[in-house]
Amino acid sequence: MHANATRKAAGRLVPLLGLCFFVSILDRTNVSIAALEMNADIGLSATAYGLGAGVFFLGYFLFEVPSNLALERFGARRWIFRIMVTWGLLAAAMALVQGPTSFYVLRFLLGAAEAGFFPGVVHYLHQWFGRREYAKVLAALSAFGPAANALGAPLSTTILTNLGWHWVYVLEALPALVLAVVVLRALPDRVADARWLSEADKQALTAHLAAEDTVSAHVPLRQALRERQTVLMCVQYLLIMTSSYGLVLWLPQVVQALGVSTTATGWLSAIPFAVAAVGMVLWGRHSTRTDEQRWHAVVPCVLGAAAFALGAVAGTPLLSMVLLSVAAFAVYTGASAFWALPRLFVTGTAAAAATALTNSFGNLGGFVGPYLTGYVRDATGSFTLALALLAVPLLAGGSMALVTGRGPGRGARAGIDRTAVPTGTTTTTGGLS
Template identity: 45%
Template sequence: MSDTRAGQSTSSAFEAATYAKITWRLMPLLFVCYVASYLDRVNVGFAKLQMLADLNFSETVYGLGAGVFFIGYFLFEIPSNVILHKVGARLWIARIMLTWGIISGAMIFVSSPTIFYVMRFLLGAAEAGFFPGVILYITYWYPSARRGKITAIFMTAISISGVVGGPLSGWIMHALPGVYGLAGWQWMFIIEAVPSIVLGIVVVFYLQDRIIDAKWLSSEEKELLAKNIANEEATKVDMSFLQVMTHPKIWLMAFNYFCYIMGLYGISFWLPTIIKSTGVTDPLDIGLLTAIPYAAAAVAMILIGRSADKHRERRWHVAIPAVLGSVGLLLSTLYGHNTVLAMAALTLATIGILTTLPLFWSLPTAFLGGAAAAAGIALINSLGNLAGFVSPYLVGWLKDLTHSTDTGMYMLSGSLIVGALLTLAVPKEMVNK
């Protein structure tokens, strides 16, 4: 008996060490890539503080331009993920990063609403496939029981992009207006595009497509990893492309994700504006304040992701943060004229909204396998991210109509409650693994 226990302990230690090795090898680079991705996607929220006055754009024009990114994203998401599944993550992720970095830097040439819309559409088309591609890539290495924490680690990049990007964007727009004849918002787009281009080159030389390609793993480690993935794949559903497109559970997941993304981009594109409405005017101060909610969310995402894996429970770990996010948005409207109280409410909202996202992805990846995973993840992400178009446009339109962001926050709060109810409608035996 003691020999059996010793053998199990040794085997468990070896497995834990192997997964730790993978995590330290792959996740830092993927994490930094997502920081760059998210920063280039939402830094238009900071550009807005100066851009609208410089170019004479209305709030509705800004909201439409911020959101049209997701039309390009939607149209090219599924083809991009299917290509990644066929040609490998290394080359395709590198291609995605290089093209979006170049287009993001070219945002300095925006001079009219039409050019603004075109550039945001092209940026969305270029970036399509990166996020669902990484989610799919993670399933090649980690079984379901380990993906909650890993996906949470990866998606804390959203929080860190706020922690880093807010002060950086604020400082650039505060310090560089007029340098070489460029506005502060133009310098922001140039400087923040550089990391994406550099990282795209690094990906080519650093990532491996599959377990079998990893020369830094021993044969015993590869065998263990491959066995774990094979055992899990045997329990998953593989479907044709047509079956994926018409599967009711996938559409339920897509609508569920749509509700959460409504909240995410309400925060991402409007947080600087909401903070400014409390009486803070300097871009640098606004940038520093935006770091607070994102820093708190980064900690919460890791802790709750770890709890979900430990208890093998997914639905309540998604639904409860969604409700907290809804409450935070409502409180931010009640205390909108008090900077301290509004920041506390926005911090609660950001914690709740961002925590739902990584744990949401433990739901569809628990039952999708093979080519169905590539197409299904892309479909859920692309349909869900249409909320990235709807959310900023509606908030901008409502702000022009009512001269306040309060009505928009009520709408986003309700969306999060609907998302929580949809999550609890998912059968627990399907996802609690």
């Protein structure tokens, strides 16, 4: 039976890849804590900070599709190693920023270096887990994201208050370099390469994945990129990520604006992310148990939109923290649930490019959200309107799950090349976002 092999795969892959994801989130978002002192030190306005924080995602957007095609060509093990080494070095180099220009350049290069990591992992896990198991595994993996912010906020604040903002970047970049070596040594490129699976386990798991994938359509690359489903998923993920990173990269400054110290800011900023981490795991388990995906994506986004809107008029710091926690749960859970909607509707190279394109547009939302928040903060002098505006894209993106969760688009329905490619195998030319 495949169940035993699935458990082994989850126990081996999720902790390692989750830890790598943890570090990637830490290195891309620790700027939000460093900014508590860095902005004044190098002369960044709220708009300039928002632009620099968001330009990371422009670099990610431009290099994501090539990176994921390379991941499939060279194998997950070697390509993730390459990604982690380059992002680790550039994350440490952030300590060298001296003004707005160098801040923009290094953030852009950091995004280009990390491009393709998480969506590549999403694609990689598709090759190991069936539809029902995948929702639970993805929720567990994704929970490392808010966990990184929950633990990273007080950690970064401790480094900030004792050593200064430069050392936040340097010390938190080191784990990426160490984990890169672990990935190179321990990550199997495919089921057949897993030394910790018996031959019987490999055969059972491969057969299970192949049987599930017979319902997938193997659509040519150009057709996949023109698919209505692909276009809708791109728009949906862009909207969700606009709200997500608008919150994530500004949360410490929003909390500090409540009138607390720098140290308290770090600890209080951890609360919404901790709520999100626990909530994501529980929500993912519920989705798996009920075998339902669409409403598990819609409901958190609706709740989050309400939290953003109410947060704009919250009368007390306590109520503000409760609403920020609901919003954090919503943006993380909404983004995680998105990737289980629907099970990838094309396979092989087309799947790689289509999913890469989807995540690339999501990263454009990572640029829009922080920049819009900073611009409105400068224009109004507070975060009130900025938070209220973040409710709109989250509500719209969550509602779109009612459409994108219905299944294959017109290309698949037309039966274009319905020869399925077993999910448990790896092609030589594809990749994921």
